[in-house]
Amino acid sequence: QEAAEGAAAEGSSGPYDIATVVKIAGIQWFNRMEEGVKQFAADTGNNAFQVGPAQADPQQQAALIEDMIAQGVDAIAVVPMSPEALEPVLGRAQEAGIVVVSHEAASQQNVSYDIEAFKNEDFGATLMENLAQCMGGEGEYAVFVGSLTSQTHNQWVDGAIAYQQANYPNMTLVGDKNETFDDQQQAYAAAQEVLRAHPNIKGFQGSASTDVAGIGLAIEERGMEDQSCVVGTSLPSIAGQYIETGAVDMIGFWDPSLAGYVMNSVAQMVLNGEEVTSGMDLGQTGYESVTLDGKVIYGQAWVEVNKDNLADYPF
């Protein structure tokens, strides 16, 4: 470890200390991401590890990054809860010579690269297409985001709403974007409120991985599994039990472990003075031929899961 520091200070290649800072610790989405980070560490011999705050609070995330700066890590890979709130602290990290890579934050300024699994507006539109199919193209629906400042969540929801307005005029969005802070119970509480305020509601679109689980529980409690449609970003390990009962109808995702791995790979490349270019193969499924747009690296695959293919994804 001491050697690692000395090496980093001299600017030679690895092993490096790379910290992955996620939105919140403990939820399956980021547990899965941690597997990728650990895999990267095992594969490359770098000291790669993951940390996350107890609550999805941008301030707590900034404090953790501050800690990483003080620890003197070589690179930070971050999934920002709120990109704009992190700019100053990431700026300080860069000033301290730390390489910064982000994920799910295409607008982030103080980074070398941002990694997106795919074009987020398209993903949002696909979720909407699934929702619309399920709803028969008509009825009321509501949308959920982890935070109004979480960039991808808003891109998905905005993309979905635009797609609905263009293609399904008989559907209506009710209420504002519901904020759930990546917490299943907040999603449950918000779903209950929506159900009470809009008794005729038929559809829900979730964004944080925990959203559909919270919505699903509220649906099950009301026995509305068959009369309602719930789609959103999630993982089988989170939403599986609700997909089985029909409370949740479809989920979409990209594998967080691959995203975690790729963030670390890119960080290592930057540390080694390498550049990412369009068409490059970053070595993981879905990132075999990435597109570069400014600082943003796009992969090209998402997965859609429903009752039928649930068993194919054991995470």
Add this chain to the structure above:
Amino acid sequence: MTDRQPLVVMTGVTKTYAGITALDDVDFVVRAGEAVCLAGENGSGKSTLIKLLAGVEKPDRGVISLDGVPHAAMTPTAAAASGIAVIFQDFSLFPNLSVAENIAFGAELAEGARFVRGRHVRELAARTLERVGVPLDLSATVGMLPVAQKQLVAICRALASEARLIVMDEPTTALTEREVRALLAIIQRLKADGVAVIFVSHKLAEVLEVSERVVVLRNGRKVAEGPAAEFDARSLTRHMTGRDLAEVGAAPLDPSAPVLLTVERLSKAGAFADIGFTLRAGEVLGISGLLGSGRTALAKALFGLVVPETGRVTLDGREVPLGDPLRAAGAGIGYVPEDRLTEGLFLTQSILRNVGVGRIEAHGRGPFLDMAGLVEDARDWLARLRVRAPDPEAPVRSLSGGNQQRVVLARWLARAPRILILNGPSVGVDVGSKAEIHAIIADLAAHGLGVIVISDDLPELLATCHRILVMVEGRIVEDIPRMDATEEGLARRLAS
């Protein structure tokens, strides 16, 4: 009498608090069926001795034997189990519980009851209250009762447990003549039943009346002990203080003294009605009355703590705004409250601060305080009132009752008020300090202050006042000049 079985024997008990020796190598015996009086000035160690006996505090040295069994230290549970009931100086009641529960709690606990026996509790409480002869609402919450009734509840609680020794630490301070009589009668009956009583009081007459043996403490040491018959008020005083005291009466009032305070038609429904009087510069005006006669409410109204519905108060010809203590104080009215511990003192704060808080504004120096001046001033007042404080920076809590009272007095005197209202100025104060406080009152009057003294202690009123108002049921029924007043006359006027 000496052949009776000793109930409690304390040998060589010593107790120190952070450097203060509250009790120093004291031997003390109580036998069944006898009443022992514990006498001594403020801070002489009476309450401390009682606390050791009750297991509330632990002695540094010495042994306490109960029925011949020595204990290095008592615990409250052991004390209660062996039949010791205490009426503490601060009552130690449960303000949130009912009268009935307060009275019966100790007894129920001693009996080891596991479940609540509601009817039993009420019956016991009713029976005990009957013995004392006071009708109190059994379901009233104790915290809402006036001080005197709280004291009665505390007495009843001690009586309710089948105690073999009842310790009374100044049980009569808040009581009026009539209630004191009833209590003394009860003590006589208890003695006849073989119950031992330890009685602490600064009212020497009642001490000598009720007890057969007297133990005198001074500065934590036992300085005298003997049959009550061998003492009289004078010799007792000498033992307590180590000197003879002469009470000074009020100096005659200058007939041309100007009127300072005029109170006109002051009324507050349910408390007092149509109060009118004047107070002249240099005059000491006494107010006496029975429990609940409205004296305290009136005093608080003058100080702005109670808002009267009608009436006018003028000081030096200027109207005093009603219902605002700040403006009353600003106009020159001071008030030394009845309940020292809750209303008077900042117990955890230093003695100096307790005095200094009265005159913070006077020590301003720009935005800051002149700390040195403030401390100097406070020390000066402590010295003038002869407050016995080993360390003026120590919390005021560490002082004995009488010294605490002087601290409150010092705070107000430091403000140089035009009018000072003293509610029970010598409640729980020993004879030595009491005479000194009376001298202070006389001195204040001589310097042109108007003083109002509210007291149940008739000799005190006679010793200090130029004039005495008698209040009955919220009205002033009589205005007696000092020369026409006698203790018997006043007592009769109040009792009727």
Add this chain to the structure above:
Amino acid sequence: MTAAPAPRVSRLLAQPEARLALIMVLVFAVMAALAPERFLTPQNATSMAFQFPEFAILALAITITMLTGGIDLSIVGIANCCAIVASLLLTRLAPGAEAGVGWLLLSYAAALAAGAAAGLFNGVLIAFGGLPPILATLGSGLIFTGLAVALTGGTAIMGFPASAAWLGNGSVLGLPVPLVVFGLLAAGLSLVLSRTGFGLKVQMFGANPLAARYAAVDIERLLLRVYVASGMLAAIAGLIIMSRANSAKADYGQSYTLLAVLIAVLGGVNPYGGYGRVVGVVLAVLTMQFLSSGLNMLQVSNFARELIWGALLILVMVINTRTWGFRRLRRRLPTAAPQGETR
């Protein structure tokens, strides 16, 4: 047992602040010994100096209210609300990123005014409404947070001029600006508490509110001033947070309320009023930060830090009550032992 320390030392250690200072030095020494190459670096010192002022200032706000026997649970709500007032002014009225220093100062003044107003609201509830401070500020805190949400719809406000970064990220004479701000506020508060009539009255009132009324202390005005001061301190903390995060949002710093209370109590402030010194609070802040940074250097998880903070609080309390000589501790079952033998 070790030999009794010299009397001077033992008298000094009778003060909670002195013991805390000792603990702080110990923590520093241990951390420096365990990770000297990381802990004893200028980067670490700077990083620490940037981190703690925002919650340390909130701890000062808690301190002044706790001295009166109250508490202000609305500080984080006030801080965010005030930051949002300032940022709305900067971005909606002023030309956002192009705004000059004049606009910035105006926005700071508006935030301070909002803090004072919020504090006044609390003060009125407590002084004139007679509400228990815990509940008054719990309720008002929800209202301030709610206002912040309503004003912004819950999103972060951003797009400030470059000069806005100075308060949270700049340096003067090599010292981080937030540190300087905290130092000035702490010194000022310490002076106010120990050298002014207001400070003395605050402590006396905290010791016994009823006696304060009987001693003709102007209680209502006192409480108003205390809560206004608390509100303004919270506003300053809010501005620092806003500058450091380059944005303002209704839910920043949620964990700071508890942290601030923890620091105040650790610093020896009596939560029931009447006792507390600023120097104790400063020592507590530094202790917490040393501990926190040191554990970070040792790569201990941030959850373990929470554990250690709590344990430290309890430990300090145990030490304090032991030396304050809680007689209850020694009042065990009746012991017949040594004294019994003398008979």
Add this chain to the structure above:
Amino acid sequence: MSSLLGRNETLVAGVILAFCMVGALADPGFLSIPTLMDLLRAGIVLGILAVGVLVVLVSGGIDVSTTSLAIVALYVTTLFVQNVTPEMGWPLAFLLAAVVGALLGAINGLLIAGLGLPTLIVTLGTLSVFRGFLLTFVGSRLISNLPGGLRDFSRAMMIRGTNADGSFYSLPWAFAFLVGVVVLTWFLLYRTMLGRQVFAIGGSMESARRIGIPVRRVQFLVFVYVGALGGLAGIIHASLARVANPQDLLLNQQLPVLAAVVLGGARLEGGTGTLTGTLLGVSLIVLVSNSLIALGIPNTFQSIVIGFLILLGTGLPAWQARRAQRRAA
């Protein structure tokens, strides 16, 4: 009459009624069995926690660690059941959680009763210690596939049916636990000497000591009892939410629960408080946080409304008390 009017219980009940009336006017479907069931369900965990907080308040203390303790209990229990006894039925799991809670409560009790430390500070400390210990040494990962026993319990319904308009409603058996806890606590507080001693200590600890009440033992038992209630509340919470989250936001319910109890008339100074008041306080908080949308108020205003209610609920009695005091003093 006037004493009844002046009580918090009456006031809170009045506000609840008013709220329901406005609710019914704004939304005809508001006064319905499904709404009632939703509210009852939402009140189970808060209600049990509030009863615990009440007991501590009555004893003259304050406990800010209950939700933290509840989370430890729910997580440790779930983890144990999942890894060691996956077949364990819910009754044993509940017992286990209550025991874990009681043990943690005993830690509070030892520090408070044994060492004589102030309750607020101890529980402020253990709030962090419990949570920090859990996340550092036990685990920080959420368990969303609860063991069968717990999932079965959450699906077991006490009442279940369909409303006239076809809407489905249900009330889980967990509700019976709230009822049981209230009855048991009522019995302990009002019918046993131990309960009276709790009141006595809250009224005046020094007086209690002097009269021979084993103050430390009673305090210790209070914290053990409250710990057990916390553990029970925790496991019920996990089972109803179908997730054992070591970073559960139940943590943030501590102050609202405290507010509910005080709204119901318990005093922070100790010695005063009733179960009726506590339940009313909880009802009000639950009602408000669950039905603003039905009243047409956007949920961004929720905290403003709850804030105002807390101010109203504590302000009116405080103001009344002040007036009464001014009149009497």
